[in-house]
Amino acid sequence: MKRIEKFGIVFCMIIGVGLSFWTEQKAISHLCNRQYEEAFIKNEKNEQQVMLVEEENKREQKVAYLTFDDGPSVYTPQVLDILNKYGIHATFFLIGENVDDKMLPIIERTVKEGNLVGIHTYSHRAEKIYGSCEAFQKDVQMAKAVIENAIHEKVRFYRFPWGSANGYLRPISKHVIPWLQEQGITYCDWNVSGEDSIGKCSEWSIYHNVEKDMGRFKQSFILLHDSKSCCLTVSALPQIIEDALAKGYRFDTIDHATNVYQCCLE
Ligand SMILES: [Zn+2]
CATH class of the missing domain: 3.20.20.370 (Glycoside hydrolase/deacetylase)
Structure with missing residues (x-):
């Protein structure tokens, strides 16, 4: 195998590994963001529910x-x-x-x-x-x-x-x-x-x-x-x-x- 071909293969491998690592990181970050958003929405919903319950309790008192x-x-x-x-x-x-x-x-x-x-x-x-x-x-x-x-x-x-x-x-x-x-x-x-x-x-x-x-x-x-x-x-x-x-x-x-x-x- 020529030297230039070997270099080409190594270069492609490095790019390949780099790309898969970047894609994975992006997926993880996207997942984290989604989880964070979901948690935030859930938290906001919980707060709204707590407020509604408090309001209801207040009316009932x-x-x-x-x-x-x-x-x-x-x-x-x-x-x-x-x-x-x-x-x-x-x-x-x-x-x-x-x-x-x-x-x-x-x-x-x-x-x-x-x-x-x-x-x-x-x-x-x-x-x-x-x-x-x-x-x-x-x-x-x-x-x-x-x-x-x-x-x-x-x-x-x-x-x-x-x-x-x-x-x-x-x-x-x-x-x-x-x-x-x-x-x-x-x-x-x-x-x-x-x-x-x-x-x-x-x-x-x-x-x-x-x-x-x-x-x-x-x-x-x-x-x-x-x-x-x-x-x-x-x-x-x-x-x-x-x-x-x-x-x-x-x-x-x-x-x-x-x-x-x-x-x-x-
Ligand atoms: Zn009076």
């Missing part, structure tokens, strides 16, 4: 959202003490007119202890709130300004005085509800009420009104009042909390709800 209208008041510190005792949080819808220098430390304490603060009204007078769209907007904006000044953050939740199903609101609701949304504010009604600001109530009647309706809803939005005329609410509160805990409810603030309760949407 029984949650009680205690909401206090008309504060702050002389009773707010006592309400906060009770919430702390049970290690739970609540939502407070404040009246702008009640926010004065004396109340500022109490409002700061409310937020600092993990509770949520929302707007109720500035005046709590029907003719001043619902007289016209402009009157409504003025009342909300005045309350929003003093409350945001007190809590040093934006307010995102609102409770209509007398609820969103009240007759005063009806003539202007088509205008003011979208307006609230434009302001980044969500309104929240209630599906359980202690009836603690209507007529003659007692510690027992407040507890009983909550207890009889709470079990009907997995997400109970409970209306109570934090005002100077509602001292019985403070007395009834521990019993309300203990009953809810015994029924398997946990307590939370409404900003953690999947959907807040709104009467008009029912």
Whole structure:
């Protein structure tokens, strides 16, 4: 065999081995990439499944959202003490007119202890709130300004005085509800009420009104009042909390709800 032929054969062998090695490496790398992609997709699918299960669990959980209208008041510190005792949080819808220098430390304490603060009204007078769209907007904006000044953050939740199903609101609701949304504010009604600001109530009647309706809803939005005329609410509160805990409810603030309760949407 000529020298040049031998050289040719060796050259071809080297190229052949090199090519097969390169092809194999490419196949391995392709396989690795595919395995990696599959693992990534699988992982992503698992994460999505976990999120769906968590979302489902959240919907299935029984949650009680205690909401206090008309504060702050002389009773707010006592309400906060009770919430702390049970290690739970609540939502407070404040009246702008009640926010004065004396109340500022109490409002700061409310937020600092993990509770949520929302707007109720500035005046709590029907003719001043619902007289016209402009009157409504003025009342909300005045309350929003003093409350945001007190809590040093934006307010995102609102409770209509007398609820969103009240007759005063009806003539202007088509205008003011979208307006609230434009302001980044969500309104929240209630599906359980202690009836603690209507007529003659007692510690027992407040507890009983909550207890009889709470079990009907997995997400109970409970209306109570934090005002100077509602001292019985403070007395009834521990019993309300203990009953809810015994029924398997946990307590939370409404900003953690999947959907807040709104009467008009029912
Ligand atoms: Zn009110």
